Amino acid sequence: MARRTAILNNKGGVGKTAVAMRLAEALARRGRRVLYVEVDAQGNATRRFGVRWFEGMQTVNEAVRADTVGIVRKSIHPIGWREEYADRISLVPAWLELDDRIMEAGIPGSHLRLVKGLQGADDDFDETILDCPPSLSHLTQLALAASHQAIAVTEAEQDSIRGARRVLEFIAQKSYALHNEDLKVTGVIVTRMDTTRSVDRSQLTSAREIFGDLLWDPVIPRLNVFKELDTNGSPITRATGEKAGAARASFELLADTFEKRSLTV
Incomplete structure (x- = not known):
């Protein structure tokens, strides 16, 4: 079985998907x-x-709806990048219809459907990254029930930090209800950090006080190159400009931290 990591925040627009993708790439x-x-x-x-x-x-969506052991295998697709390492990344995609699954939240055991679907399906992988929606509702609970660990992503901004705190509180209080009492938050990643702004520096200090040793280094900087990569759907190896090296280095260092701080499965 792969090590399964849910990446989330209760607030949207914090760069969660960008961090999850670039970590997977690294x-x-x-x-x-x-x-x-x-x-x-x-x-x-x-x-x-x-x-x-x-x-x-x-x-x-189809995998969760099927509620069948190992069904995620049928939803695994190669990605469209052409880098030499791209064949080591596979994707279970999402589409708008996934929101239809929210109406199943009241069905007993429905939060375990992704657990069932992944059973045996990710045995040939080292890591499974679960990119959650910006909420703590049913879809996120599907991912948390299936995960070994969770990582919160936040900006150095008050509402984002509050969203990350809600993640920690929810997992501490509700993991038993997800039938996953071993689930742990192993890290908090700060992204889109602008060290030239005093408010960002102040909020980062607050985040370190709140999360303590859970806050990982490095802090991911705010760089235009990341926005360009996301807009174009490009791998980080295609980054150009004077900040391209810094962008790649930040996620290589984050991968170091991930390997050191993650749970052993």
């Missing part, structure tokens, strides 16, 4: 086999990985 560059499961109906990672929807495409 791990793949190190030879790790990564299954990226998009559990967010926005489908941003699906587009950025260069995967296009087609009629009859099996996505995470």
Whole structure:
């Protein structure tokens, strides 16, 4: 079984998907086999990985709806990048219909459907990254129930930090209800940090006080190159400009921290 990591925040727009994707990419560059499961109906990672929807495409929606052991295998697709390491990243895509699964929240045991679907499906991978929607509702609970660890992503901004705190509180108080009492928050990643802004520096100090040793280094800087990569759906190895090296280095260092601080499965 792969090590399964849910990446989330209760607030949207904090750069969660960008961090999840670039972390997956950095791990793949190190030879790790990564299954990226998009559990967010926005489908941003699906587009950025260069995967296009087609009629009859099996996505995470169909896997969850089927409620069948190992069914996620049928929803695993290669990504569209052409880098030499791209064949070590596979994607379970998401599409708008995934939101239909929210209405199943009241069905007993429905939060375990992704657990069941992943059973045996990610055995050939080293890492499974579960990219959660910006909430703590049913879709996120599907991912948390299936995960070994959770990582919160936040900006150095008050509302984002509050969203990350809610993640920690929810997992501490509700993991038993997800039938996953061993679930741990192993890290908090600060992204889009602008060290030239005094408010960012102040909020980072607050984040360190709140999260303590859970806050990981490095802090990911705010760089225009990241926005360009996300817009174009490009791998970080295609980054250009004077900040391209800094962008790649930040996620290589983050991959170091991930490997040192993650739970052993």
